[in-house]
Amino acid sequence: MIKNRFKFKRKDSGQILNIHHTITTSTGELKRIRFLRACFSDTNDFFASVDSRGNCNIFDLKNCDTWVWQNKFLLCSVLKFAPKSTGKIIAGTRSGGLMMLDVATGDLLHSIHPFVAKINNVSFPSSNADIFLATTNTDAIIFNLHNFQQKHRLEYPAAELTIKQMKFLNNSDQIYSIFSNNTIHIWTHDNFQPVERVHPIRVRENFLKNSQPQRIDFNTHMDEDTALRWNVTKDYTRGLISDVCFSNEHMCVATIDDYLMVFDVATWEIMKLIRSPGTPVLHVQFVPIADAPDKMLISLVTLTKDTILLDLNNINEKFCVQEDNTLKVDISKNSAMMAILLRTGEIKMFDTSVFIAKLKIQDKTSDEDIICQQQWNGVNDKIRKILPPHRLQQILKEYLEYPSDYRPVIWKNYLQLPDNRNAFTDLIKKGYHPCVKNYDELYPLNDLSTHRNLKRVVSALAYWSKVFAQCDFIPKFVFPFVKEFDKNLIFCFELIATILLNHGQLWFEFAPLEPFNYLGMVQNILSHYEPQLLKFYVQQNVTSKTFAWSLLQSAFTEVMDEDQWRQLWDHIITNVAEFLIFTVVAYNIVMKDVIMRLDSKMSVERFFEEQNLLDMKRLIRTTYDIMDKCPDKLRPSQYFKKFTPLNEGFYQKFTNFPRSLISAKDKEVEKLMAENRVLNDKLFELEKRQLAWANRLESTLKAEEHTKRMKAVEKAYEDRILLEQDRVAMQRKQLLLYQKQLRDSEQNMVQEARSSVLRRNLLEKESDVELLSKRFDRIRIKDEANLLFAEEDLKVKEMELLVKKYNLDKIGDVGDIPLSVRYQKSIEKLENEIFELEAEMRKVSVFIKVKLPSELKRSFSKSREI
Numbered sequence: 001m002i003k004n005r006f007k008f009k010r011k012d013s014g015q016i017l018n019i020h021h022t023i024t025t026s027t028g029e030l031k032r033i034r035f036l037r038a039c040f041s042d043t044n045d046f047f048a049s050v051d052s053r054g055n056c057n058i059f060d061l062k063n064c065d066t067w068v069w070q071n072k073f074l075l076c077s078v079l080k081f082a083p084k085s086t087g088k089i090i091a092g093t094r095s096g097g098l099m100m101l102d103v104a105t106g107d108l109l110h111s112i113h114p115f116v117a118k119i120n121n122v123s124f125p126s127s128n129a130d131i132f133l134a135t136t137n138t139d140a141i142i143f144n145l146h147n148f149q150q151k152h153r154l155e156y157p158a159a160e161l162t163i164k165q166m167k168f169l170n171n172s173d174q175i176y177s178i179f180s181n182n183t184i185h186i187w188t189h190d191n192f193q194p195v196e197r198v199h200p201i202r203v204r205e206n207f208l209k210n211s212q213p214q215r216i217d218f219n220t221h222m223d224e225d226t227a228l229r230w231n232v233t234k235d236y237t238r239g240l241i242s243d244v245c246f247s248n249e250h251m252c253v254a255t256i257d258d259y260l261m262v263f264d265v266a267t268w269e270i271m272k273l274i275r276s277p278g279t280p281v282l283h284v285q286f287v288p289i290a291d292a293p294d295k296m297l298i299s300l301v302t303l304t305k306d307t308i309l310l311d312l313n314n315i316n317e318k319f320c321v322q323e324d325n326t327l328k329v330d331i332s333k334n335s336a337m338m339a340i341l342l343r344t345g346e347i348k349m350f351d352t353s354v355f356i357a358k359l360k361i362q363d364k365t366s367d368e369d370i371i372c373q374q375q376w377n378g379v380n381d382k383i384r385k386i387l388p389p390h391r392l393q394q395i396l397k398e399y400l401e402y403p404s405d406y407r408p409v410i411w412k413n414y415l416q417l418p419d420n421r422n423a424f425t426d427l428i429k430k431g432y433h434p435c436v437k438n439y440d441e442l443y444p445l446n447d448l449s450t451h452r453n454l455k456r457v458v459s460a461l462a463y464w465s466k467v468f469a470q471c472d473f474i475p476k477f478v479f480p481f482v483k484e485f486d487k488n489l490i491f492c493f494e495l496i497a498t499i500l501l502n503h504g505q506l507w508f509e510f511a512p513l514e515p516f517n518y519l520g521m522v523q524n525i526l527s528h529y530e531p532q533l534l535k536f537y538v539q540q541n542v543t544s545k546t547f548a549w550s551l552l553q554s555a556f557t558e559v560m561d562e563d564q565w566r567q568l569w570d571h572i573i574t575n576v577a578e579f580l581i582f583t584v585v586a587y588n589i590v591m592k593d594v595i596m597r598l599d600s601k602m603s604v605e606r607f608f609e610e611q612n613l614l615d616m617k618r619l620i621r622t623t624y625d626i627m628d629k630c631p632d633k634l635r636p637s638q639y640f641k642k643f644t645p646l647n648e649g650f651y652q653k654f655t656n657f658p659r660s661l662i663s664a665k666d667k668e669v670e671k672l673m674a675e676n677r678v679l680n681d682k683l684f685e686l687e688k689r690q691l692a693w694a695n696r697l698e699s700t701l702k703a704e705e706h707t708k709r710m711k712a713v714e715k716a717y718e719d720r721i722l723l724e725q726d727r728v729a730m731q732r733k734q735l736l737l738y739q740k741q742l743r744d745s746e747q748n749m750v751q752e753a754r755s756s757v758l759r760r761n762l763l764e765k766e767s768d769v770e771l772l773s774k775r776f777d778r779i780r781i782k783d784e785a786n787l788l789f790a791e792e793d794l795k796v797k798e799m800e801l802l803v804k805k806y807n808l809d810k811i812g813d814v815g816d817i818p819l820s821v822r823y824q825k826s827i828e829k830l831e832n833e834i835f836e837l838e839a840e841m842r843k844v845s846v847f848i849k850v851k852l853p854s855e856l857k858r859s860f861s862k863s864r865e866i
Contacts, residue, residue, distance in 0.1 A: 014354030020346035034345025037079040040332040092119030123167040218279040254281040401567040416645035433459035435469040465654035470512040473553035480557040519544035578636040586623040
């Protein structure tokens, strides 16, 4: 295995590591491979993750090494480190398989397939390190950790209930389980004997009879589209309980109807009941803090996919760790690190000490928040006193714009925005209005957050007053404000509502058509100051809908850049409602030279849809000059009501529109929608009948085609059988011929083998004769040599006898004893030896001359016979 190095990079947000898997496709495009599962080891030294392609990545958090396991975990549904052993990982699959691997060597230690459904969870007891529990929706089995042998299986009515969750309790060998009937069971791990049964929903109902729940708002940036989908798809058939977690002394239960319940496990009574209206909690997990045991800190994952840390002892202490996109959360054993698996496929790892420190700061400053709010309200009052409207107008005329940092405060105080959070929340909770259902196609934006906020604000306006749902220009008018103040939607909504309530009070007299009277005032003032330009518009058949209404319905955002737009709206908000009319006239006057060079109506229309070089100082100065010098008979102020701010506590209705027509149109629309639903139902029935007839016809055609194909198949089989019979007959003939050839070959081989044996025997005999001849030659040569040596010995012995005789004769002359007497025995012995030698020489000579040639002749004659 190849190990790579990585580094921790600490950020102010607490994030220390960002893990993602990005590859380059064959076309050169970058593709993100999504991570599906992640977990920490029991010793907090290792971290493992599995992506959608089954690659298992191991991270050594102590040595900053990472590597990929050589095999793959395809369809991985759960991933856990074995306890008290950092070197083993257990993985479960969607097909019901269980595997264990050694991360150090990469070996697959065990692999079994005990289930037929997806494995939802694997858990381990606190003391017994030899077993583990694996569960699906319908089954739960305890296995031996060392050999994966099954020890116990849970027996329960699976047809009536399903297992939502089953794990070992913290610091215990007992097992808790959540079933689809909203009950929580405590079992022994030895034989699954029940110990305790709790009904949290019943306990909550009894609690609510005497007490009210605490309220908390997780809905700071809720995606209403998600909320609507959730409201439609709530699955009550699997119970209200969405998740449960345990600490040593408490149990926290989250439900899909927006409740959090904290139980005392000693008495199984509710200690604390919290409700988060509109934002259910989908996942809860206790975060133990060693240096602050009094804190009951939990990690939450809400419907909006936010990850939030909450202190249950003080619900005002909460910290949003991750906004949006949270898929799963895993916390290390010592609570030092938190890994968040995002829907985008990446993993973010955080240092929890940063969050805990921020929560402590919040705890210290919680009492100061009220004082700060009171001080802020006092500051706003002082701003109103120090900077009254006439003073703001003087500052604006002097510097032409407000400071960017203080613009929201000035606008809010000048327009007297009430900051009605509860009223705005009620509008937002209604979800998306039907008028925004096509915004994804009509107004595609790259920034999804801005697009989502646009739909929220327009929906809130439509619920506030139904006329805004009938006007197509509202999203174009709202967009620049949403883009500018996307971090504060309540300010954005109240700003737009106040502008429409005052500056746009005459825009909806003929809704959903353009405001003819309002545009007539623009045209009258333009004809007074620039009759030549108006004459040009008439010649080009350009109406006020083009040179005035196009500017108003887009809030000038199409003809100005962002800085120019902010500067212009500083003046519009600071002045009276009629200032907006003079601004439209001034823009046409300032751009007169450019406009009158255009040669067609289409060119003029395109001009008012594009940004052009604009002198803002000249535009603002011209606007004020026109407004100051405008004759009384043309002044629009006589048609406008006085400035009316939004009420505090609630939003008054916008009523300056043809309510009877709008109501009639709404009724007509509702009627048409009802008719449309009826037609859709009938169309659906017709489609069902058509589909049924089509299916019947298709079945008939399939049956006919099947019969034809079966006959074709039958004929093909018959032809194939005949072909096979012919082939078998031919093979039989070939077999007979082959057998005959084989017999002939065998006979030839037998004869050849017989001849070969005879030739081999002959060669062996010839070899034997040759060897025998050579042997006889060697014997003859040896005998001749022996004969020569024997003759030589005889001569030597004869010489010795002569010498001895000579010596005896000499001695006989000297002595008195005769030689015949003295050497009688010796002479006799010598004579005997001479006789024996002569006899032996005769035998040898006879054998050489007579017997040897006859033996050779017999041996040669035998070889010839063979």
